[in-house]
Amino acid sequence: xxxxxxxxxxxxxxxxxxxxxxxxxxxxxxxxxxxxxxxxxxxxxxxxxxxxxxxxxxxxxxxxxxxxxxxxxxxxxxxxxxxxxxxxxxxxxxxxxxxxxxxxxxxxxxxxxxxxxxxxxxxxxxxxxxxxxxxxxxxxxxxxxxxxxxxxx
Numbered sequence: 001x002x003x004x005x006x007x008x009x010x011x012x013x014x015x016x017x018x019x020x021x022x023x024x025x026x027x028x029x030x031x032x033x034x035x036x037x038x039x040x041x042x043x044x045x046x047x048x049x050x051x052x053x054x055x056x057x058x059x060x061x062x063x064x065x066x067x068x069x070x071x072x073x074x075x076x077x078x079x080x081x082x083x084x085x086x087x088x089x090x091x092x093x094x095x096x097x098x099x100x101x102x103x104x105x106x107x108x109x110x111x112x113x114x115x116x117x118x119x120x121x122x123x124x125x126x127x128x129x130x131x132x133x134x135x136x137x138x139x140x141x142x143x144x145x146x147x148x149x150x151x152x153x
Contacts, residue, residue, distance in 0.1 A: 005035045005151050006061075008096025008120075010089075010111040011045030011127070012103040019103045022125060023048035025140030026100055031058020033148065038095050040065065040088065041072040041079055045102045050075035063091045086110070093118055098150045100143050101127040101134070121150040 007030050011023065027049030030037045037053040039046040041062020050060045054075045062076035065085045072079035082088040086107065093099065093115045100123045101112050108127060115122045116133060124134045125143045135150075137143045 004059075005148075006038050006095055006097050007035045007147055008092050008099035008115075009037055009039045009045060009049040010092065010099055010101050010104065010108050010115075011049075012105060012108060013042060013044035013046070015044045015048065015103060019045065019126060020048045022140050023102050024052035026102065026125070026143055027052025027054075027058070028056045029140060029144040031056030033144070034058070035147075036061060038063065038092055040092060041076050043073060045104070047073040047075060049102070061095070063088050063095065090114055093120060096120065098123070098147045100125060100147060103127055121147075123147055123150075 023045040031053035037060045041064045053060050060076050061078045062072045064081045065088050067081045067083045069079040069081050089111045098121045099115050102125045104127050112122050122134050123143050123146045124136045
């Protein structure tokens with residue numbers, strides 16, 4: 001079995017149509033490239049990215065905040081209930097080889113900070129633009145290209 005990359009998707013749970021499209025495109029590219037998409041398993045960016053990955057034949061993992069697997073969005077292949085609420089964000093980060101942040105609020109900002117503290121590469125797409133070592137990109141395609149570039153380092 002070849003070593004498939006685990007790409008973490010973090011982002012907003014409530015999104016606009018434009019962000020939904022970006023998340024779907026990122027997920028689709030992950031699935032097309034045989035990556036494994038890891039996320040929080042719920043709605044918004046997570047659901048749109050998972051839908052894209054599944055439409056491309058990809059695999060998705062949802063690390064859920066609660067105890068019930070049935071809370072996962074319908075595009076999750078492997079639902080992992082944790083009962084850890086926001087603390088499950090660390091599991092998403094530790095599981096991922098590289099992360100892509102799409103839009104997002106304070107929860108996404110905390111995930112970005114934990115990822116950077118864990119020395120994981122984080123690619124930002126329409127997300128926080130602070131003085132952080134975040135790799136900012138403008139398109140879904142550029143996000144995927146950067147992710148695969150980071151994986152080869």
